[in-house]
Amino acid sequence: MKSRYALFAFFIFTVLGVHAQETKAPKFGDGLLNLVGQDSSWTMKIGARAQLLTTSSWEDGGENSLNFLVRRARLKFNGYALTPKLQYKIQLGLSNRDMAGASPYTSNSPRYILDAYLKWNFYKNFAVQFGQGNLPGNRETLISSGNLQFVDRSRLTSIFSLGREFSMQLSHHFMLSEQFKIKETVSIAQGEGRNVTTGNEGGLKFTGRVEVLPFGDFKSGGELVGADLKREETPKLALALAYDYNGDAVKTRSNQGGYMDSDIGLYETDISTLFLDAMFKYQGFSFMAEYANRKADDPFAKNEDGSLTGDAVQVGDALNFQSGYVFPSNWEISGRYTTLNLDQLVASSNKEQYYTLGVSKYIRGHKLKVQSDLSYLEIANSNNEILYRLQVEIHF
Secondary structure, three states, X not given: OHHHHHHHHHHHHHHHHHHHHHOOOOOOOOOOEEEEOOOOOEEEEEEEEEEEEEEEEEEOOOOOEEEEEEEEEEEEEEEEEOEEEEEEEEEEXXXXXXXXXXXXXXXXXXXXXXXXXXXXXXXXXXXXXXXXXXXXXXXXXXXXXXXXXXXXXXXXXXXXXXXXXXXXXEEEEEEOOOOOEEEEEEEEEOOOOOOOOOOOOOOOEEEEEEEEEOOOOOHHHXXXXXXXXXXXXXXXXXXXXXXXXXXXXXXXXXXXXXXXXXXXXXXXXXXXXXXXXXXXXEOOEEEEEEEEEEEEOOOEEEOOOOOEEEEEOOOEEEEEEEEEEEOOOOEEEEEEEEEEEEOOOOOOOOEEEEEEEEEEEEOEOEOEEEEEEEEEEEEOOOOOEEEEEEEEEEEO
């Protein structure tokens, strides 16, 4: 099965490579191939990217560990059908980390599909999205992994992110004044994560996000891009609040994490998650702040007789602050502080603090870059750790 997909990927790249020699290819970073129908009734941009990562960690009282990894390897297809108001996106993950998570709930199959949705701008500033994609949660999740300021997302996001899921989303924006913009998004989803094939095991998941941009739009959607590579000429600010309610949730992190099994099936409880976040950019300087809080009606999974199963919802909160400055040479120095506080009854390491210093070189913006960071981890009831990461990203 794996060899079949490898052969398919090789065929795509071979065909595109030959075609690129015969036609004028897009400029670097703008896709491998941009197709337009003869009657302009459809378009497709085909892109590919890879993140090549090496990590080294030192734990107090332990030995050094070293790891080399293809962190991400993806193919992306996007464009419009019939009208520019009807857009689509398909994104496939080919690396081990992209596909991880096979289970009986995904037909024991690798989770190749990351995104697969249609988005229709059906009336003025209203649009509806149908299919699998990111839910409107915290800002760092909504920032593409290819546009991150650091090697990877923060611990806040890894624990509290709503991630991707098949959903129906309604979005809208309006201007309160000449510059003051407000954006709203609401969604309804199954509540169990991406690529689920077994149907709805619990209840439904409802999410809403409101974002205000008091000083107008960022350049090139910079409110969802790490680092101020566009060097905003005037101060830009984005503030957002998001709330998620997952009724009868069956997983330890709302729609993420593991399923909570009991002797009578899956354990269900209502889970709510609150997000607050902000992004500020001005002349190469950027600052982002996020807060997340998760609660559950009863976080401890139980059997029919009331005994504990050992599974529990990861309730608690987290803070993340990060900032950086991009020099005119496109070198950036950045720093990040993250603190995680989980309920001590549901996590052995309930208190975690992360201090990170990053250095990045943007050769062609986020399309070709080298990023490195050094982190010091303070973890309750465990040994402290130093982590170094070096990553190269290329994005066609």
